[in-house]
Amino acid sequence: RSTDLARNRWAREEISRCRDLGELTDSAVLIKLTAALSDHIDGIAAASWFYLAAEVTHNCLKPREALDVLSYGLDQLEPLVDPEMGDGPWRPDLAPPEDIESAVAGFLFAQLCAPDSDDRWRAAHAVRRLCAFNIQKVLLPLVRLCSVDALPAFSDHRLPFYIWNGRLYAMIAFARAVLESPAALKPHVRFLVDWALNREPHVLIRHFAAKTVLHLSTLDPRTTPSATTTKLREVNISRFPLAPLKKGLKVGWTTDFWRTRGFGFPYDFDRYWIGPLAEVFNLDGKKVAKRVTSWIIDKWGQQHKGAWNDDPRAKAGFFKDRGTEADHGGHPSVDRLSFYLSYHAMFCAAGDMLAQLPTSAAVNWAGDPNKWPYWFNGHLLTREDGQWLSDARDFAPLELRRWEKTREDKDWRYSILADDFDEVLGIANGKIPKTLPIWGSWNCSYYSQKEDIGVSSALVDPDSSLSLLRALQLYDSFTDFRLPPERDDYESAEPGFELRGWVHSPDGSERGLDKFDSLASNVRWPPPIPGRLLRRFWKLKPSGASREWSYGQKSVLSTLTWGSEADRNERSGNHGNRMAMQIEFLKRALKSLRKDLIIEISFRRDDGSKKEIPEYRHANCARLYVLKASGELHTLNGSRRLWRTAR
Numbered sequence: 001r002s003t004d005l006a007r008n009r010w011a012r013e014e015i016s017r018c019r020d021l022g023e024l025t026d027s028a029v030l031i032k033l034t035a036a037l038s039d040h041i042d043g044i045a046a047a048s049w050f051y052l053a054a055e056v057t058h059n060c061l062k063p064r065e066a067l068d069v070l071s072y073g074l075d076q077l078e079p080l081v082d083p084e085m086g087d088g089p090w091r092p093d094l095a096p097p098e099d100i101e102s103a104v105a106g107f108l109f110a111q112l113c114a115p116d117s118d119d120r121w122r123a124a125h126a127v128r129r130l131c132a133f134n135i136q137k138v139l140l141p142l143v144r145l146c147s148v149d150a151l152p153a154f155s156d157h158r159l160p161f162y163i164w165n166g167r168l169y170a171m172i173a174f175a176r177a178v179l180e181s182p183a184a185l186k187p188h189v190r191f192l193v194d195w196a197l198n199r200e201p202h203v204l205i206r207h208f209a210a211k212t213v214l215h216l217s218t219l220d221p222r223t224t225p226s227a228t229t230t231k232l233r234e235v236n237i238s239r240f241p242l243a244p245l246k247k248g249l250k251v252g253w254t255t256d257f258w259r260t261r262g263f264g265f266p267y268d269f270d271r272y273w274i275g276p277l278a279e280v281f282n283l284d285g286k287k288v289a290k291r292v293t294s295w296i297i298d299k300w301g302q303q304h305k306g307a308w309n310d311d312p313r314a315k316a317g318f319f320k321d322r323g324t325e326a327d328h329g330g331h332p333s334v335d336r337l338s339f340y341l342s343y344h345a346m347f348c349a350a351g352d353m354l355a356q357l358p359t360s361a362a363v364n365w366a367g368d369p370n371k372w373p374y375w376f377n378g379h380l381l382t383r384e385d386g387q388w389l390s391d392a393r394d395f396a397p398l399e400l401r402r403w404e405k406t407r408e409d410k411d412w413r414y415s416i417l418a419d420d421f422d423e424v425l426g427i428a429n430g431k432i433p434k435t436l437p438i439w440g441s442w443n444c445s446y447y448s449q450k451e452d453i454g455v456s457s458a459l460v461d462p463d464s465s466l467s468l469l470r471a472l473q474l475y476d477s478f479t480d481f482r483l484p485p486e487r488d489d490y491e492s493a494e495p496g497f498e499l500r501g502w503v504h505s506p507d508g509s510e511r512g513l514d515k516f517d518s519l520a521s522n523v524r525w526p527p528p529i530p531g532r533l534l535r536r537f538w539k540l541k542p543s544g545a546s547r548e549w550s551y552g553q554k555s556v557l558s559t560l561t562w563g564s565e566a567d568r569n570e571r572s573g574n575h576g577n578r579m580a581m582q583i584e585f586l587k588r589a590l591k592s593l594r595k596d597l598i599i600e601i602s603f604r605r606d607d608g609s610k611k612e613i614p615e616y617r618h619a620n621c622a623r624l625y626v627l628k629a630s631g632e633l634h635t636l637n638g639s640r641r642l643w644r645t646a647r
Contacts, residue, residue: 027060088157096153097141105141110154112173113166115313115335117516120165124173125390125519131177131184143188146170146195159312160304160337164202164344171195171208172381172513178212179386182219189213189223196235197228201351202344203236204379210235211386236351240358242370246282260289263296264306266339272329273346280371281353282360291352295345306338313337333516347379382512382525385545389511389520392527392545396562396574401444401451412449413605418637421601421623424453427633432642435580436627438599439485439503439528442562442576454602455578456483458491459533461498465596465626466634468499472600473636478622483600486531500595502531503579521563522575530557534589556585587643590629599625 018029034056037044057066083089097103108130111123130138145151146167155161174192178185185192196209210232217223217232224232265274270289278288296302308314314336323333332339359372382389402420403412419428426433438457443450460468472481484490486501493500505528514520529535529546540549540557549557563575581589590597602622626634631643 030056030059084158086156087153091152093152099137101135101137102141105138105145106151106154108138109142109145109166109170110151112169113151113155113162115162115165115318115340117331117333117335118518120169121514121517121519124169124176125517127170127173128177128181131174131181134181134184136184136187139184139188142170143191146191159316160340162335162340165335165340167195168202168205168208168344171205171212175208175211175215175386176388178215182216185212186216186223189216193224193228193232197231200348201355202347203351203354203376204347206235206351207376207380215386236354236376238354238359238372242361243282243358245279245360260286260293261297262305263293263341264338265289265342266306266326266336268327268329269339269342273326273342276375277346277350277353280359280375281357283353283357288349288353291349292342292345295348296341299348300341300345302341304337304341306342308336308338311337331513331516350376378510378512380512381514383545387545388517389514389523389525390517392525392547392561393520393523394560394562396564397560397578403449403451404444404446413607416603416605416621418623418635420603424455424601425599425625427640427642430640433583435582436586437578437580438586438597439505440559440576440578442578443574445574448607450606452604452606453576455599456485457503457597457599458483459498459500459502459593459595460598460626461496462594462596462628464497465598465628468497468598469624469626469634470636472598473624478600478602478620483598485528486533499598500533502533504529504531523561523563524575524577525561527559527561527577528579529559533593537593538589551585554582554585556582583643586627587629587631590627594629596629597627599627601625 018024018033024032030052034052037052057069061069087094097106108123108126111119112127114120114123127139127142130142149163150161151163174185174188192209192213196206196213199205213224214229214232217229221229270285274288274292275285278285281288296304304310311319313319319334319336324336324339326332326339335343354372359370361369361371383392402417402423403415422428425436437455439455441452441454443452445451475481482490484499484501485503485505487504488501491499491501506526511525527545527547529542530540530549534540534557535549538551538556540551542549547559547561548555557579559577559579561577586597600622602620604620623635627642628634631641632639633642
């Protein structure tokens with residue numbers, strides 16, 4: 001029936017079957033379908049009607065007829081549309097460009113300017129792809145848009161346009177694209193140099209613009225004159241000697257100037273954003289706040305007072321249940337107008353102060369006496385090599401856990417078998433693996449069911465390894481001990497009871513601007529790497545951002561990092577990292593080091609229940625293994641052999 005086809009969203013297979021059975025053309029089938037549906041207009045979803053209109057236009061109408069239909073539809077719609085909606089009343093600057101590429105550039109730039117950081121990052125990825133294909137017909141108008149103050153089309157004229165977001169994220173995209181597609185950025189060197197040296201002193205924009213040109217100059221020194229290259233290298237570097245830290249200034253936690261010159265900063269912005277910047281320059285926080293508001297009020301001519309009820313998007317309900325909070329120094333995922341203005345004005349004020357004032361010589365958490373680099377780097381991307389978090393994202397492992405295959409019942413949280421642990425090591429059902437996981441943590445999710453998996457290992461004295469296995473396996477709580485990474489408090493150097501970490505597991509740095517990139521998902525950075533013992537003893541060489549390690553010409557150790565977006569209930573999808581070592585190299589390492597390897601596999605399962613239920617005593621469970629240099633793999637229940645050693 002025609003209504004069945006409609007509810008099927010005009011599945012092409014169904015239309016093809018009708019065409020073949022009736023020996024008709026596609027256009028004939030669509031005309032008959034349209035006629036049959038004329039008596040069922042109210043029973044068909046609007047989306048289905050739009051799809052049918054597109055199919056009929058494509059298959060049944062000539063270009064002139066399609067234009068007539070479009071004109072008719074617009075004429076019917078026009079009386080129902082408020083003239084103030086969208087672009088607003090017609091004006092000359094809304095005239096479409098002569099070429100489609102300029103229109104695409106306008107749309108992309110509007111997305112780069114979006115309040116939602118996810119929209120900005122998706123647009124940045126699109127710009128990166130444009131550079132990869134060197135599509136100058138889009139890149140040229142996109143570059144020109146970075147210097148405009150407004151975008152007539154592709155934005156609601158009633159809402160503030162976040163032009164500084166667009167400039168910043170365009171530069172972020174260019175700085176990444178130049179690493180793989182330098183030819184696409186060479187025509188735009190003058191534009192990039194201008195923003196790095198001559199335009200507003202926005203330190204983030206200057207940083208990414210300068211990095212882009214410097215990389216081009218590295219590939220071809222003729223890109224810029226040597227004097228210009230020298231200036232680019234000095235971007236965001238103070239020309240003054242360090243000044244002693246002044247005591248008694250109201251900075252950081254002691255700030256209290258959320259409203260300055262009538263402009264109200266977002267909640268906590270004074271303490272967690274402006275306060276630390278004030279400390280960098282030995283200034284009272286209130287003086288820095290005045291510099292920031294001077295950019296907003298005097299230089300940008302903004303009338304917005306920072307209040308929630310003064311934000312046009314907030315009034316229109318755009319921010320309902322969105323991540324707009326910036327408390328405790330957190331970066332919101334969606335920018336309110338007050339945060340957008342405060343954020344970019346702060347970086348412009350920072351550029352002014354860097355050119356006018358010395359930075360303080362207080363020792364920061366990284367041990368560097370210069371507080372400026374520590375403050376500045378905290379506002380950049382997560383990685384220091386210029387790549388994005390999404391570049392570190394691998395495909396998720398394809399293997400399914402036993403419970404994912406069987407779709408177990410409500411008691412699945414506690415239905416854990418020994419084979420479940422063996423499965424993680426890759427030795428279930430008597431398999432002999434080619435690689436063995438030695439470190440990592442990840443999860444597997446299926447709707448509300450989620451399983452967290454942890455793998456850790458350490459080197460242990462052969463004479464005491466089985467005793468340690470028994471002691472730890474019989475421990476009352478598996479959260480009261482851990483197998484240590486290198487240089488950890490749990491390591492033991494006592495003769496006969498040596499326990500030594502052989503993996504360096506970084507604590508994990510605070511994720512930078514790209515933490516809101518949905519293509520980066522929940523990727524953890526930096527990844528674990530082999531410890532110094534392994535790196536020095538075997539002279540392992542890294543590649544692929546330290547995720548692949550080679551001995552000689554052969555890869556012997558690799559780290560897989562993967563992630564997926566959180567669902568609408570904020571439950572994260574499958575993500576994690578896993579370091580695995582080639583069995584052949586593992587055999588050699590244990591023999592040369594004269595050590596055994598103790599391995600812990602741990603599980604924690606969660607069914608997503610929001611009910612207040614008593615926590616099961618063994619919600620965290622673990623199994624310990626000891627792998628000897630002879631190839632024997634021991635558990636509390638027995639042993640098996642992974643390889644045999646030559647006699």
